[in-house]
Amino acid sequence: xxxxxxxxxxxxxxxxxxxxxxxxxxxxxxxxxxxxxxxxxxxxxxxxxxxxxxxxxxxxxxxxxxxxxxxxxxxxxxxxxxxxxxxxxxxxxxxxxxxxxxxxxxxxxxxxxxxxxxxxxxxxxxxxxxxxxxxxxxxxxxxxxxxxxxxxxxxxxxxxxxxxxxxxxxxxxxxxxxxxxxxxxxxxxxxxxxxxxxxxxxxxxxxxxxxxxxxxxxxxxxxxxxxxxxxxxxxxxxxxxxxxxxxxxxxxxxxxxxxxxxxxxxxxxxxxxxxxxxxxxxxxxxxxxxxxxxxxxxxxxxxxxxxxxxxxxxxxxxxxxxxxxxxxxxxxxxxxxxxxxxxxxxxxxxxxxxxxxxxxxxxxxxxxxxxxxxxxxxxxxxxxxxxxxxxxxxxxxxxxxxxxxxxxxxxxxxxxxxxxxxxxxxxxxxxxxxxxxxxxxxxxxxxxxxxxxxxxxxxxxxxxxxxxxxxxxxxxxxxxxxxxxxxxxxxxxxxxxxxxxxxxxxxxxxxxxxxxxxxxxxxxxxxxxxxxxxxxxxxxxxxxxxxxxxxxxxxxxxxxxxxxxxxxxxxxxxxxxxx
Numbered sequence: 001x002x003x004x005x006x007x008x009x010x011x012x013x014x015x016x017x018x019x020x021x022x023x024x025x026x027x028x029x030x031x032x033x034x035x036x037x038x039x040x041x042x043x044x045x046x047x048x049x050x051x052x053x054x055x056x057x058x059x060x061x062x063x064x065x066x067x068x069x070x071x072x073x074x075x076x077x078x079x080x081x082x083x084x085x086x087x088x089x090x091x092x093x094x095x096x097x098x099x100x101x102x103x104x105x106x107x108x109x110x111x112x113x114x115x116x117x118x119x120x121x122x123x124x125x126x127x128x129x130x131x132x133x134x135x136x137x138x139x140x141x142x143x144x145x146x147x148x149x150x151x152x153x154x155x156x157x158x159x160x161x162x163x164x165x166x167x168x169x170x171x172x173x174x175x176x177x178x179x180x181x182x183x184x185x186x187x188x189x190x191x192x193x194x195x196x197x198x199x200x201x202x203x204x205x206x207x208x209x210x211x212x213x214x215x216x217x218x219x220x221x222x223x224x225x226x227x228x229x230x231x232x233x234x235x236x237x238x239x240x241x242x243x244x245x246x247x248x249x250x251x252x253x254x255x256x257x258x259x260x261x262x263x264x265x266x267x268x269x270x271x272x273x274x275x276x277x278x279x280x281x282x283x284x285x286x287x288x289x290x291x292x293x294x295x296x297x298x299x300x301x302x303x304x305x306x307x308x309x310x311x312x313x314x315x316x317x318x319x320x321x322x323x324x325x326x327x328x329x330x331x332x333x334x335x336x337x338x339x340x341x342x343x344x345x346x347x348x349x350x351x352x353x354x355x356x357x358x359x360x361x362x363x364x365x366x367x368x369x370x371x372x373x374x375x376x377x378x379x380x381x382x383x384x385x386x387x388x389x390x391x392x393x394x395x396x397x398x399x400x401x402x403x404x405x406x407x408x409x410x411x412x413x414x415x416x417x418x419x420x421x422x423x424x425x426x427x428x429x430x431x432x433x434x435x436x437x438x439x440x441x442x443x444x445x446x447x448x449x450x451x452x453x454x455x456x457x458x459x460x461x462x463x464x465x466x467x468x469x470x471x472x473x474x475x476x477x478x479x480x481x482x483x484x485x486x487x488x489x490x491x492x493x494x495x496x497x498x499x500x501x502x503x504x505x506x507x508x509x510x511x512x513x514x515x516x517x518x519x520x521x522x523x524x525x526x527x528x529x530x531x532x533x534x535x536x537x538x539x540x541x542x543x544x545x546x547x548x549x550x551x552x553x554x555x556x557x558x559x560x561x562x563x564x565x566x567x568x569x570x571x572x573x574x575x576x577x578x579x
Contacts, residue, residue: 075221078224080188081184083220086209086212086215087191087213089209090209090210090212090213091110093202093210094196095110099115099121107197108197109193109194110194111125196210251503251507252504255499255500256497256503259495259499286454289452290450297446297447297450301419303443304444304446305422308429311432313425313428313432315425318421318425320424324421326338326417327416327417328409329409340352341410350407350411423448
């Protein structure tokens, strides 16, 4: 009984160790753990040494059998197990004969037999025992003990029982294999010997198990040894058969892997080209989208400025607009005279207001040349004309030579200043309209910068694609991509397997070795169809499925082998390898 004063689950008189007792218990625990570890390692070393000694002894005495202290017991168990198997096989054979000639079993010295619906033959005794088990299980199923009742033979206090005997609380039910093994090791009482009446032959093609009923222990042991030798001979023959064609199978395997690797390389090159093309098209689409956004913004700005001009607000008459000056970023310490330059006709270009810049590349070479006549009294060598270059001519271009980066930076500064002036005009116009109680037009509330929406598709009805539609489209494209990839991999594996079979048949002499010409591709014909289906993976969604179906239709009409004789040879090689 437990004492409530000591707390729940604490036995009376128990005190937690403190001080030296705690250190002593801890030291003893460490010693026990080390001792268990040492014992475990010692037993492992002893077992390893015994195994090595047994191996050395078998090699010295040329005895392949391992030493076993229970050899006699195991020999008798093997004999009893073989005798039981002989009796069971004989009874089953006699029961099948009795089901045909005498279901009562009296003439065969066995009990009555019954043929079930599935054609199996069972005894009436086994049916009766099965019905008894089912009835007992049905009776014991719904019954259960009450909450306060204790089953007979059980301890009233399960807590004390589990604490006293902890191993009993974790008992496991043996498996069916263990139950069969234990049943086989139990003492065996042989059944009465059946008989076959005269005039009833044994089934043809089967061993007469009734003749083996009365075999002695020596005869059964000899039968077991013969079965072991026969199985060993079969294993040896199988190993020899497996090793005989190892070289051919390895070459066929290498051919199969090579073909599959070549197909994947074709896919990789095509996919890389498609990725490059898709990247180029995407960059072109982004650039075009940016240009369209800039054009739309310019139109909106022009409409807003015209509306402000209609109301009498312009850049010229708006106070503060002239004070806005262009400001180039990243040009600290450099002074730029923005009054001397203006925006050019092309985007990102600026030109001088005073004089246009002269491009030396457009000046003809002869513009720097002058023809000088010769003197009359010169030598013969001086009678020829020569060319004199005018070094100081044609070099009157602008001192300020702007490169393309600087021109773009200055153009952005000019455009930014112009946008600020227009926004100031809009602000003054909106203040005027608000002061007079007039609603502001939509044209005056547009954005000052271009709005570029990247990656958004435009549907057939002209509306932009929503986020949900984009997710749905991505899922559909991924499903189609996976479907096409799976089909292509299946085709590639089939090509590789057929190439390996063809190689194996050619090496084993079942198929004449076909020489490949210089112009002929070493790959099978259907690789072309598989490679043609790869661009379908990168195609847009509207025609991806159609291209994939066309590639599959082209593939279905082709044959992997060039002739009927080759197909028969490969099939024969496949059957031989399976056999």
